[in-house]
Amino acid sequence: METNLCVAGFGGQGVMSLGKFLADATCNSTDKNVTFFPSYGAEQRGGTANCFVVISDEDIGAPLGDVMDDLIVMNGPSLAKFLPTLKKGGRLFINSSIVPDKIDREDVTLIKAPVTELALEMGNSKVLNVIMLGVYVGYTEVIEPAIVWDTIEHKLASKPKLLPLNKKAFEKGLELGRAQR
Amino acid sequence: MEKIYTRTKTIQEDKVSGFCPGCMHSTVIKLIGEVLEELDVVDKAACVLGIGCCGLHMDYIAYDNTTAPHGRACAVATGIKRANPETLVFTYQGDGDFASIGLAESVSAANRGENITVIFINNGIYGMTGGQMAPTTLIGMKATTAPKGRDPKEHGYPMHMCEILNQLKAPYYLERTSCNTPANVNKTKAAIKKAFKNQLEGKGFSMVEIVTGCPTNWGLDALKSLEFIEEKMLPEYPLGVIRDRSKEEV
Amino acid sequence: MARVFMKGTEAVAEAAVRAGCRFFAGYPITPQNEVPEYLARRLPEVGGVFVQGESEVASINMVYGAASAGTRAMTSSSSPGVALKSEGISYCAAARIPMVYANFARGGPGVGSIQPAQQDYLQATKASGNGGFRMPVFAPSTVQEAVDMTYEAFDWADRDRTPVLILADGVVGTMMEPVVLPEMKSDEEIAAIKASKRDWACIGHKLDYAHRAWIQPGQWSTTKMQEVNEEADALYKSWKARSEEYMVEDAEVVLTAYGISGRIAKSAVNVLRAQGIKAGLIRPITVYPFPYDAYDRLDYSKVKGILDVEMSIPALFVEDVAVAVKDRCKIETCLCSGGNIMSRDAVIAAAKKIMEG
Known part of the structure; x- marks a missing residue:
């Protein structure tokens, strides 16, 4: 069993952290093989950002596969760029606040979450990635939600003030994800 | 009878120097050896040789030495010193090595204030390769690669390394000396001793620039080359202490 | 031992620290900046020295100096930066100075691209500097x-007084994977390693011409020069190549690849096998010395062809493969370049094409 995930969006949307939290949690709590591969460019700010996570029971070949099982899209341009890589029957997670939900593919499952708006409602636009991570874990159950939260908690250890908000964001995402199963 | 002079033990007796008659490398190397013995630091000395005539003595000095790639002596010295701070590390470089191909390494080591010593031999010409133009070649001076003489319009002006390094904050001690007279030889020895002492006291970057001759490639005999130093080189490269932070500390 | 999730560059840096590396000099270049950044923080914690060199050239020469003082020393870079280091690497090889360096290779030639590639194969294995020396790669x-190779590289370097190269690429450098880190060498062990080099280290010796340290990256005597090269050549010939041979016993199509392409080719073998195609893999673990013998062990009565898989155009690794195969079967290539990562689907399609004849 192998899952190839691509996370894509604007720089600043926490795309890399989303992928890293998931991959790190997998490493810490399972015997599975896991890779995290960030796209990297010459620019330090702005532009698009994307990363790839592979979780597998077998040895992993490329940390960036030819075909994606799951795709998380945080902005419009990323949808156009990465939708063709999503396999038939693949799962598409969109930030429905800013990504149009008219998808020109019938053969994929669409999971929607208005994470930009939700984050703003929670008072911090930066937690949109944690909400989306919750949506993804809640929907796919790829790993235990509690393990993912432990990883986030560990990574944010130096900023304890941010923990309650992130916890709320993650749980909101889980709820949204589970609701669409 | 009182013995007033003993040959330095740092130079191996049965080896032959590869230097031309009238070359001052041998003088400077002798001075370095004497200073090492007088400071009783031969057993902690490591010399980083440049490429060119400045490396010709590697076979007859009796203390530790290594050869850096052309121009990289200050980087190699940085590595040795940082890895083993107890070692007295000094580079021995010519003008092509220190001021041309190694300019980045030289200026950067000085700018970091590396606790090393540079002995910089400035004779205004490439010796080993046969008389090509150096960054320190005088205006009008002929070289095999400047057959009509150095022309500022084409080749720029002679580089003054002491003055260039004096623009940096970190260097501790910069002095220019020569070996064209007995008095200047003594001053050179004193400068080398001071530069080594600075390092032993952890003061940082010291450089002694020594204006010397190259009779062979200047096309002069040994005596005439001394006159050339006095009349042509020293007006361009005035001798003296350019920077001495110890004076500022008092 | 617990596994930790680490980026390739940082894991290599930590492995070096654990192996007793106490000097690093480097210069920024993508995609390996985390190596100097990590070591700028980490080395001072263990009493080591980090220097940001003014250039790649200076950095390798600082390593040449530090290693000449007997300290375990390392530098790292990526393709264009490694080219600049070639002078210093050659000096280390000539003077028999042990040191380790890593190349997180990117696209080329020229400034190329900052994306991962395997375009430095010939430079790494045949000519990492002037003068015709060899070193383990x-x-x-x-x-x-x-991680494991970096840790071992320091031992190999010290044992044989040679530079050792870790030829990685931008994928292995920037990806994160679970790793089990090797044991941290104690300060006593590190001091003992340094002390073992005391005789030849250029750090000062009692006044005695015969026993001074004389680091010699060159020779005045032509006789001595030949002797030195003959001695080095004997050393090179003593080195044993290593490879991974995977499902080659009954293979009808054999994929061959190193580094990042090696693991992609291996996953392609699994897919092909699942489809009933008898595929196998030879993956050199050292590319110098090259595991020519692994190709001799193939059953050429069964093998229809060999597929060379590499992220380089033109194909470079294939030159060693061709020497190894000695015309016993055909060799096809599956290539990509410019920063694109090898596609497993493309590898599978190319392997199937060989099977179809």
Whole structure:
């Protein structure tokens, strides 16, 4: 069993952290093989950002596969760029606040979450990635939600003030994800 | 009878120097050896040789030495010193090595204030390769690669390394000396001793620039080359202490 | 031992620290900046020295100096930066100075691209500097391998007084994977390693011409020059190549690849096998020395062809493969370049084409 995930969006949307939290949690709590591969460019700010996570029971070949099982899209341009890589029957997670939900593919499952708006409602636009991570874990159950939260908690250890908000964001995402199963 | 002079033990007796008659490398190397013995630091000395005539003595000095790639002596010295701070590390470089191909390494080591010593031999010409133009070649001076003489319009002006390094904050001690007279030889020895002492006291970057001759490639005999130093080189490269932070500390 | 999730560059840096590396000099270049950044923080914690060199050239020469003082020393870079280091690497090889360096290779030639590639194969294995020397070259395909190879490289370097190269690439450098880190060498062990080099280290000796340290990257005597090269050549010939041979016993199509392409080719073998195609893999673990013997062990009565898989155009690794195969079967290539990562689907399609004849 192998899952190839691509996370894509604007720089600043926490795309890399989303992928890293998931991959790190997998490493810490399972015997599975896991890779995290960030796209990297010459620019330090702005532009698009994307990363790839592979979780597998077998040895992993490329940390960036030819075909994606799951795709998380945080902005419009990323949808156009990465939708063709999503396999038939693949799962598409969109930030429905800013990504149009008219998808020109019938053969994929669409999971929607208005994470930009939700984050703003929670008072911090930066937690949109944690909400989306919750949506993804809640929907796919790829790993235990509690393990993912432990990883986030560990990574944010130096900023304890941010923990309650992130916890709320993650749980909101889980709820949204589970609701669409 | 009182013995007033003993040959330095740092130079191996049965080896032959590869230097031309009238070359001052041998003088400077002798001075370095004497200073090492007088400071009783031969057993902690490591010399980083440049490429060119400045490396010709590697076979007859009796203390530790290594050869850096052309121009990289200050980087190699940085590595040795940082890895083993107890070692007295000094580079021995010519003008092509220190001021041309190694300019980045030289200026950067000085700018970091590396606790090393540079002995910089400035004779205004490439010796080993046969008389090509150096960054320190005088205006009008002929070289095999400047057959009509150095022309500022084409080749720029002679580089003054002491003055260039004096623009940096970190260097501790910069002095220019020569070996064209007995008095200047003594001053050179004193400068080398001071530069080594600075390092032993952890003061940082010291450089002694020594204006010397190259009779062979200047096309002069040994005596005439001394006159050339006095009349042509020293007006361009005035001798003296350019920077001495110890004076500022008092 | 617990596994930790680490980026390739940082894992290599930590492995070096654990192996007793106490000097690093480097210069920024993508995609390996985390190596100097990590070591700028980490080395001072263990009493080591980090220097940001003014250039790649200066950095390798600082390493040449530090290693000449007997300290375990390292530098790292990526393709164009490694080219600049070639002078210093050659000096280390000539003077028999042990040191380790890593190349997280990117696209080329020229400034190329900052994306991962395997375009430095010939430079790494045949001519990392002037003068015709050799050195061990490890080719990690996973972060774990990069860690283990870095740790071992310091021992190999010291044992044989040679530079050792970790030939990685931008994928292995920037990806994160679980790794089990090797044991941290104690300060006593590190001091003992340094002390073992005291005789030849250029750090000062009692006044005695015969026993001074004389680091010689060159020779005045032509006779001595030949002797030195003959001695080095005997050393090079003593080195044993390593490879991974995977499902080759009954293979009808054999994929061959190193580094990042090696693991992608291996996953292609699994897919092909699942489809009933008898595929196998030869993956050199050292690319110098090259595991020519692995190709001799193939059953050429069964093998229809060999597929060379590499992220380089033109194909470079294939030159060693061709020497190894000695015309016993055909060799096809599956290539990509410019920063694109090898596509497993493309590898599978190319392997199937060989099977179709």
